[in-house]
Amino acid sequence: MRLLILGITTTLLVSCSSGKKPDDEAFLKSLENETSAGAGVDEEVINSILEQIPSPLEISVLLKESGSKYSPEMLNPSTNIPKYNSNYKKALNLGVYGTDLGYTNIFGRNSDGIKYITSIKSLADELNIGQFFDVVTIGRLAANSKNLDSLLLITTMNFNHINHYLQSQSRDNLSVLLLTGGWVEAMHVTCQTAVKNPSNLELREKVGEQKIVLEQILLLFSFYKDDANMAGLLADLESLKAAYDKVEISYTYKESTMQIVDGVAVIKDNSTTTINITPQNVEEIKNVTNSIREKITS
Amino acid sequence: MKKLVFAVFCLFSLGMSPIPDQTCDSESFATACIPKLANGFNFLKSYKVDGIAKDKVEYSYVFTKGTQYLINLCANGTATDGIVVSIFDKERNKVATSKVNGQFISAIAYPCNATGIYYIQYTFDDPSAHCGGSALGFKR
Secondary structure, three states, X not given: XXXXXXXXXXXXXXXXXXXXXXXXXXXXXHOOOOOOOOOOOOHHHHHHHHHHOOOHHHHHHHHHHOXXXXXXXXXXXXXXXXXXXXXXXXXXXXXXXXXXXXXXXXXXXXXXXXXXXXXXXXXHHHOOOHHHOOHHHHHHHHOOHHHHHHHHHHHHHHHHHHHHHHHHOOOHHHHHHHHHHHHHHHHHHHHHHHHHOOOOHHHHHHHHHHHHHHHHHHHHHHHHOOOHHHHHHHHHHHHHHHHHOOOEEEEEOOOOEEEEEOOEEEEEOOOEEEEEOOHHHHHHHHHHHHHHHHHHHO | OHHHHHHHHHXXXXXXXXXXXXXXXXXXXXXXXXXXXXXXXXXXXXXXEEOOOOOOEEEEEEEOOOOEEEEEEEXXXXXXXXXXXXXXXXXXXXXXXXXXXXXXXXXXXXXXXXXXXXXXXXXXOOOOOOEEEEEEEEEO
């Protein structure tokens, strides 16, 4: 009987404990030197802006469908990982490698993808968020090109979990860096491809419309001006904004129409955007992006 | 001694009691919505729609020209449980809704023609508690 009471009481005490897992504690400890957003900044505002940033996967799909050939030399080599010693660099390059993995996946280059999976897992572990990256399942899916849909799904879900976890732990600064690294890498790949294909208007416009995303990223960085690393990157992103100031985007709203097809409301969007961007603008944006990326990946 | 065991058991049972009716496990609905995206759409985001905690839930995302987006809805019981999803452009013009002529549709396909920030807003058809989830996918 005494044993029964002891057992039940122990269970109760365990269930009443803080519930904090060892991983959580290790993660919080590892980030003691990081800074979060400045005082008075609403985390909900930051998280809502973070959620707006489009997935780099959208750009990779566009690149493949535009007929551009697979160019792994544009990507950040997975062997660069020993260079990343600070949490700042690790978070940025986790984003960079995430974009590179998406690119290799979309082009069905699974052997290259596996190298990025290993690097991503390594960086995620060092940031104590490796538990959200299911490397075994991803590796298994990557081994067969027929699993592309599942592979894309699980990698996107893993990165979403990492971002949500960082935000829930009030370490949104790392989430901002992860997304920014991913975006800069996608910008780099898009600009390089657009410059190689000057007659492809869609690619040029894709570079131009990133002005909207850059504005959101700049807004995010404005919350972290007290962090020396992030202030430095903000200054670099401001120089990219200066190049984008020459790009004009105009929006014309026109009421949309709709029909129901197989139980889905299919909308016809009658609004339009016009993006005025010249090949010279693309060249300038490419050069500035390249210098920012160099700092991130070196 | 029996009374002590009973007391401890009661305490234990209280700690393990089921979630009250007015709690919304929107995360489960959001996750359940992901595999329900139509074929050919790549998953982007899942959204929790907790109509118990709030009377309106809103997210935003940059939609890009030339890409088709699909937003679906998942809920308990009837298909959408009175949850309505609407899309607004950056100027807050309503460009799409899942409530059409009084009918609740469980998915919206939005082939975007104008790049910009869009607001994905979830509202509820009547004041009673609503709970669900939603997923966003894309294809070119």
